[in-house]
Amino acid sequence: MSAPHAILSNRLAAARPSATGAVSELARRLAAEGRSIISLSEGELDFDTPAHIQYAAIKGIIGGQTRYTSVGGTPALKAAIQRKFRDDNDLDYQPSEIIAATGAKQLLFNALLATLNQGDEALVIAPFWVSYTEMVQIADGTPVVITPPAGDHFKLTPDLLAAHITPNTRWLILNAPCNPSGALYSREELAALADVVRKHPRILVLSDDIYEKILYEGSFTSFAQAAPDLKDRVLTINGVSKSHAMTGWRLGYAGGPAWLIKGMELLQSQSTSNPSSVSQAAATAALDGPQEFLDDWRDRLRVRRDTALSILAQTPLLSISRPPAAFYLFADCGKAIGLRTPQGQVIGSDLDLARYLLEEAGVAVVPGTAFGLAPYLRLAFALSDERLKLACERIVAACGQLAKA
Ligand SMILES: Cc1ncc(COP(=O)(O)O)c(C=O)c1O
Incomplete structure (x- = not known):
């Protein structure tokens, strides 16, 4: 005992x-x-991690970027994130709609903690990245797992989505390309899911785009890009872990409605404060530098x-x-x-x-x-x-x- x-x-x-x-x-x-x-x-x-990013970090250290920064990220990093969203995803986020954190993981955690109350449900598509259901539970929410058929990489269909929505549904968590299935949704498929979401004004969509750049076939569309009218209900999460081989640097970023970003920033200000200043210098170079x-x-x-x-x-x-x-x-x-x-x-x-x-x-x-x-x-x-x-x-x-x- x-x-x-x-x-x-x-x-x-x-x-x-x-x-x-x-x-x-x-x-x-x-x-x-x-x-x-x-x-x-x-x-x-x-x-x-590519050499030009390593050097940017070293330059950041020598240049004195070693102190606390604004909780949600330096102006330089936020500007780089803003450009990235605009150029890659056709998404226009203002600095107040952007936040950087200690990995995409912290963003997910903060977003769920900032929005879920007991009884609120979050829809998670199986197979799912291991942390979603655990994070929802830690945040007092209830994960509702949807298991699409195996064909076509377990992709969620509008019918399946509609069948799992209840008055308590708060989040739809989408991860594409998906860890572990590799599923990738076309713009049309996302637009069809958006048609369902549109009918339920309380539902927020978490679009975890962390594998956006690791693509062998097809092209990538972010959820808010496929449904621009829903942008105010979408949190678009990304990071440099997978795109720039920077898992250890712990740097993720998100774009979303200002009220949600503010709530996430409040949580972050009372837990970890800003993500590492050196990693922010590195991530700025990662996003602004060559991608070839x-x-x-x-x-x-x-x-x-x-x-x-x-x-x-x-x-x-x-x-x-x-x-x-x-x-x-x-x-x-x-x-x-x-x-x-x-x-x-x-x-x-x-x-x-x-x-x-x-x-x-x-x-x-x-x-x-x-x-x-x-x-x-x-x-x-x-x-x-x-x-x-x-x-x-x-x-x-x-x-x-x-x-x-
Ligand atoms: C789907 C998915 N989302 C988020 C993360 C977390 O990424 P980060 O290293 O930026 O915290 C991972 C990491 O494996 C992942 O697979």
């Missing part, structure tokens, strides 16, 4: 730690024990995606559709369920399969359960060609050892 003082708040009672983090942690532990582990569980690019390096990154990632798909096609136990965007494969592993490992254990779930692959093949993947959909595995392909190839070959070999129970 725990000591009387060791009681966490009710707010945390339903929250779980990040499942992706747990797998990475186990992989790190096995690696520390000397096992050869290849991690396909990380949600980040293996590329270095992204073509090369996309080409390299596309090759990795296709290499991984062709190797994994050798096992009949995984069924994977080709993602048009982001850097994850979301593999249906239903055919592995019920099979027996060489050690005699029955694979009863995607969690069991992930554990088996880690222990038997030395490959870390994330079970679909973490993303609200089982039995699936998420495999990130943002690692060197050689290691990715080796990891996929190991997975195929380990799957080949599973036998009928």
Whole structure:
């Protein structure tokens, strides 16, 4: 029994730690024990932050950009964000409608905390990025999970959306390109979803565009771009983590209605204050500087995606559709369920399969359960060609050892 003082708040009672983090942690532990582990569980690019961004940060430090800034970001960064939204997304946000934070994660957290009351519902589309449902719960809201059919990358349809709206619905959380499915919506598809949202004036839309730049096929449209008349009900979230290989710099940004941005800024002012001044200098350079390096990154990632798909096609136990965007494969592993490992254990779930692959093949993947959909595995392909190839070959070999129970 725990000591009387060791009681966490009710707010945390339903929250779980990040499942992706747990797998990475186990992989790190096995690696520390000397096992050869290849991690396909990380949600980040293996590329270095481009040199011109690194230099901008160093210049920022030497030039004295080392003090507190305005909570929502420096004027220079806000101007760069304003230009980015205008040039890339046809979205015109004033500085009072823009906020920078310590990663997109903090923006999501602040937005939900600033708007949800007990009983309010947030619609989340499965498979979903692990933190959405947890953040909604921590903010006292109720996540309502919609699970579209697997075809066409689990995309939400207007009918499904309409069927899940109640008088308590406060948010529709959209993430495209999607982590983990890679789903990408066309302008027409977003406009059709907007037709439903338009009928319900209380609903806000959170458009998580963080994978906007990691695109192999098709083109990107942001939700507010597809439905300009709803712009005042949309929070457009983005960041430099995935677009510029800057996960560790912790810098995200958002555009939205001034009342919401103000509420988010109030929360931020009482928690972390401004995002790192040095990261702001770096992000300003990232957004204002050359973007051509992204073509090369996309080409390299596309090759990795296709290499991984062709190797994994050798096992009949995984069924994977080709993602048009982001850097994850979301593999249906239903055919592995019920099979027996060489050690005699029955694979009863995607969690069991992930554990088996880690222990038997030395490959870390994330079970679909973490993303609200089982039995699936998420495999990130943002690692060197050689290691990715080796990891996929190991997975195929380990799957080949599973036998009928
Ligand atoms: C869909 C999605 N949104 C937001 C984030 C958080 O990004 P940031 O590093 O800017 O906090 C991630 C990170 O993995 C993500 O996958």
